[in-house]
Amino acid sequence: MISEKTSMKLSELRKQDKIAVLFVCLGNICRSPAAEGVFKEIIKDHHDEKRWVIDSAGTGGFHVGDLPDRRMRVHASRRGLTLDHICRKIKYSDFDDFDLIVAMDSSNEEDLKDIAPTAEAEEKIVMMSEFFTLATRFDYVPDPYYEGAEGFELVLDLLQDACATLYRELSV
Numbered sequence: 001m002i003s004e005k006t007s008m009k010l011s012e013l014r015k016q017d018k019i020a021v022l023f024v025c026l027g028n029i030c031r032s033p034a035a036e037g038v039f040k041e042i043i044k045d046h047h048d049e050k051r052w053v054i055d056s057a058g059t060g061g062f063h064v065g066d067l068p069d070r071r072m073r074v075h076a077s078r079r080g081l082t083l084d085h086i087c088r089k090i091k092y093s094d095f096d097d098f099d100l101i102v103a104m105d106s107s108n109e110e111d112l113k114d115i116a117p118t119a120e121a122e123e124k125i126v127m128m129s130e131f132f133t134l135a136t137r138f139d140y141v142p143d144p145y146y147e148g149a150e151g152f153e154l155v156l157d158l159l160q161d162a163c164a165t166l167y168r169e170l171s172v
Contacts, residue, residue, distance in 0.1 A: 002130045002169065009123070010169045013099050019170055020053035022098040023128070024108050028058030028087040031104040031141050031155055033068040035128065037081045038156070038163045048171070055098070059111040061089035069145065075152040079160075095121035102128050102166070105140035131162035131169070 002010070013019050023035035036056040043052050067073065068083045076083045094101065095116055101124045103109035109127055116122040129139050134157070141158050144151030 006126050006130050007169075009100070009126070013170055014172060016099065018051055018053065019100070020098040021055075021100045021102060021166075022090075022094055023054075023056040023102045023104070024059060024090060024112060025056075025104040025141075026058055026060050026108060026143065027063045027145075028056055028085075028089070029063045029066060029069040030072045030144055030152075031159070032056035032058065033083050033085040033087070034072055034076055034081075034156060035102065035104070035141075035159045035163060036085055037076055037083045038159045039167065041081055042163055042167045046167070046171070053098070056085055057088050057090040057094060059090055059108055059115070063087040064089055071149075071152055072144070072155075075149070075156055079156060090115060092117050095124060099124065101125045104128050105143070128159070128162050131165040132158060133165055134158065134161045 023032040025031035033056045036054055039054050043049055064087055066087045068085060073083045101112060103112055103125060109125060112125045113122050128141050141155055144155045
């Protein structure tokens with residue numbers, strides 16, 4: 001459920017000609033590049049590419065320079081998504097370059113708050129789960145890294161739902 005604070009932030013962003021969104025997870029190999037791919041596909045389907053800057057990053061630098069996890073790429077490709085993002089770690093300048101920074105779980109959110117260079121920068125951080133509309137037991141996007149196929153499919157289901165909601169909220 002979208003909080004009042006996030007709703008107000010989205011209302012401000014809707015007025016902009018260009019909107020920059022950064023999706024963030026721990027390693028930038030599963031959840032955040034999948035969110036990036038899902039959101040880019042939604043934008044493409046709406047022929048709205050010129051309005052958006054979409055990227056993803058990780059709070060940790062474990063996989064910098066790598067492609068997303070092979071398993072996530074396989075599951076995403078079955079849904080018609082191409083995940084070709086090169087993994088990177090978040091940097092201070094991301095807080096200047098992006099209007100909205102979307103965390104996949106509370107640990108990512110806390111790490112982002114610790115990294116944020118100013119209080120204004122911290123205001124850009126929102127949880128992906130705020131955009132869930134599916135009835136789910138999750139209040140975060142679970143990390144599928146140590147899970148089987150079901151974990152990757154669940155993450156993609158949650159991200160497709162949440163990204164569609166986020167797009168609608170920013171495009172009204």
